[in-house]
Amino acid sequence: MAEIQVKEGKAPFKISSIDEPCFTYYKIIGDISGSTPPVVVAHGGPGAGHEYLLTFADLWQKYGLPVVFYDQIGCGSSTHLPQKSGDQSFWQEQLFQDELDNLLDHLELRGGPGFHLLGQSWGGMLGAAFAARRPQGLRRLVLASALASKELATRGVQIWRDQMPPNMQHALDEAEQKGEYDSPAYKQALGFYNKKHVCRADPFPPRELLPALKHLTEDTTVYRTMNGPSPLTADGSLNNWTVISRLPQISAPTLVYNGEYDTSHDIAQVPFFELIPRVRWITFPDGGHMCHLEGGGRRERILKVVGEFLTQKE
Template sequence: MPTVAFGAYETWYRVTGRLEQGGRPPVVVIHGGPGSTHDYLLNLAVLADLGWPVVHYDQLGNGASTHLPDQDAGFWTVDLFLAELDNLLEQLGAAGNYVLLGHSWGGMLGARHAAARPPGLRGLVVADAPASYPLWLREAARLRAALPEGVDAALRAHEEAGTTGTEEYFAVMRAYYDRHVCRISPWPREYLASFMEMHNDPTVYYAMNGPSEFHVVGSLRDWSVVEDLPSIDVPTLVVSGRHDEATEATVRPYRDLVPRARWEILEESSHVPHLEEPERFLTLLAEFLLELG
């Protein structure tokens, strides 16, 4: 398996297409979580057929990268994953010419990276990402309250009892996920693969996020990139779904504060429009990439 060294650890990556000096910039895909894997974003590799190489990677602690289940929660920081991204770009020789596509947490990470104005960044895609976790939590409470009668109360009972690791909590949680995370039934194989990878080793997810998408009690609970957004100086495509857990209120700061941003909402999608409306998503993405030149 191809990996690059990241200090004492290894970051797994996959390149679809050819990385060539002077060619079109590769699209570097940052997965969500934190604590997920690249699998659910693999269909983006089709961009290579249109001339843009695609780089997928698994962030440290997940997938085929080094797992560190015994690390304490304080090890897992935003700066760690920013450094890992910088290292990957340098090791692959892509740091001088690349596009970032970040999904969910990966979109926030990409925004923080872009705000530093790295000279090789040509464009940014922020997909289904909140601009802050306080906004995310406020909107999650609203979405939970609108679930079928009794669901939110059952979720709260488990959260207060500390039984969020049980099958019962997972079963109730699905009402939220099926409405606001992935509306395809059954879940697509690639989405399920990432979900199960995170379930099998939830070290990073539990430390930084918490036991579920809507019960964020980890280190990211107060994190925001709102203050970074005016510093982003590359063309930026913002994408979200009409039924997304990353609601319009959580996404709007990107449109309002990034100087060169435009926002597209996919009407039949929730949190994974690249799977729920793949043709529309990929068309928007290809048009954006062509505009970059």
């Protein structure tokens, strides 16, 4: 069993339109100075922080894979930029690509054994776009409950909404029409949706998810600007986002996975499977959007699938 080593730090991150010094917080599990490519983990939200993905820290103990977690700019322990709330021209994919580039350079992960990249949800959207550039050092890519385009994501969410009880569908529609998301009926409907499609852990929410919920509640800058006022209402800077045309450019072997009841519906995975040249797609039975936090053996199965994919011979 690999010895547990933990290192935390901050990578200075220069943003041309921001006068103040900015930084990206990171946490390393294991030894990144060896001959094994570390796994860089990009979280979702946007704005959820890294903690809900700490399940993947076990890749170090079980497979000898060092893991690098980080909080994207604007959330968690990285620099917050509340003055940029609502600025959709600022909160764009390119900002987060630049940040990831900066982190890789700061940790000197381009050379030697290189690195793997695992992106969950929005982190997978970012990961697919990043991998399409064929960055130096990228060995393998994992797209965990990611989305090939926001349009397909919206269609997938609508499929799940149409299966909800009629009174809950009405509550969601009414909230969106009025722009009011605080009614008990809306909160009940959203809670139903979250337990069925976001994270099917019992009890809900699992303790590992609490930090992400805290981040998203205490500073809404990134999530509100990029996604919208509600998980089911999208009007942010990602609204017309797509990576579909770029997918054929991904040269790294890629693992795509989602859950059977995932908010990242199968229709949002199909372009990954059809257009990435070297790809494998797995849908985990009975899983939700965060099936790495769920019971029923899903957490263990995901770690096994990801660990074996990242350590298999070329």
